[in-house]
Amino acid sequence: MDKILDSSSILPLYHQLQEILRENIESGIWKPSDIIPSENQLMQEYNISRNTVKKAIENLVQDGILYRVQGKGTFVSRPKFEQSLIGFYSFSKVMKERGLSPMDVIENIEKKKAKPRIAKQLKINEEDYVFELKRIRYAQGEPVIFETSYIPEKYCPRLSHEKLERNSLYDLMQKEYGIFVTKAKETFEPILIKSYESRFLEVEEGFPALALDRIAFDAYEVPVEFCHSIVRGDRCRFYTELL
């Protein structure tokens, strides 16, 4: 391994170290749950300052590549959960197929008047009622998505916590309300975790996340659900194939 950082490079030293550590992980030299060398070891090994080491490690922690355990050291994270953007988005189904034991916790369900922004997406009137459904979605015991769905009451009257405990939302729509979700449009953008969401996702405020808005349509192209999700960036990665 090349242990010399290039101080004449346009790449700052912390960035060079960060890429070396990343390379060690991606090439499999360091495996998930392995402890990495201490700050002191890295300072000596590469002849750099503590600040440089700290910055490189902090960046990799925020990106979800490394994690710290108080009083023990810094470790290599498990690989991120991968989610395809091709084919219809179903969190529980994809996670089940991979044996990643998904679980949903319903945080709250409430009937409300639609706010203008929500009404516009769902093409309903602002006076119309919607169910606002907040769920936390887990994979292998880790909370990874905080999801808020809005479903027009007129399409799914008497939607309830009890009903949703027994069925996935889309299964319920199909079985109880005869609504077949056949298409969805998604927009997404990277954001920072806010303190409100950090509580549900058990992650620090300011960590990277993906904000994902989805409109689901039935077979007649009627929007039947608007869903706003916050996906943990330190635990999830997306992929797609472009032709």
Next chain:
Amino acid sequence: MDKILDSSSILPLYHQLQEILRENIESGIWKPSDIIPSENQLMQEYNISRNTVKKAIENLVQDGILYRVQGKGTFVSRPKFEQSLIGFYSFSKVMKERGLSPMDVIENIEKKKAKPRIAKQLKINEEDYVFELKRIRYAQGEPVIFETSYIPEKYCPRLSHEKLERNSLYDLMQKEYGIFVTKAKETFEPILIKSYESRFLEVEEGFPALALDRIAFDAYEVPVEFCHSIVRGDRCRFYTELL
């Protein structure tokens, strides 16, 4: 407009204010470049503390919804650039179609031995040479993507700054080297802007961004380019349609 925040709600006050401000923008009450009320005005209007107002505004600034001008106030941002993930990804083409005058600046091009991680993606040997091409991509005069491409030398010998000034990379591959890029695989994840990239993208360290890895394949499914991009989250949004 409802001016009362609900202090008994599980939603923190800053979050409620943030959503009201967001609603004003998305519903078009406030337009791009409009100044928003001052901190003092918002404090009085909603009967809340300065910290609550500051936190709501800071969150919207980081998400790219608002921007600050020193000594002048806080303004509504222009809408984000939208980029489809369906169909083949070509930044210049899409931006041109929308009249958003794209521009590329070549920061650096250098011949290097492939690092293990890059060699693996390109299915070449670690001893093989690649061109490392760093570019900054602009839309309407704003830097939005910082892109690092790796192209095996054996496929595109004598690739140079001059050649790339006159042609897009894929046009050049086609015209000069007979390589037709027909498919690409992308993975992406939200990250924070690091200080190294913040310089090129003219955005503060710690702002949200998308890290996008693309492998481009030719008609024979040979990987011909590996590209790592950092896309500004405060200026870009992605969309896709799922069937």
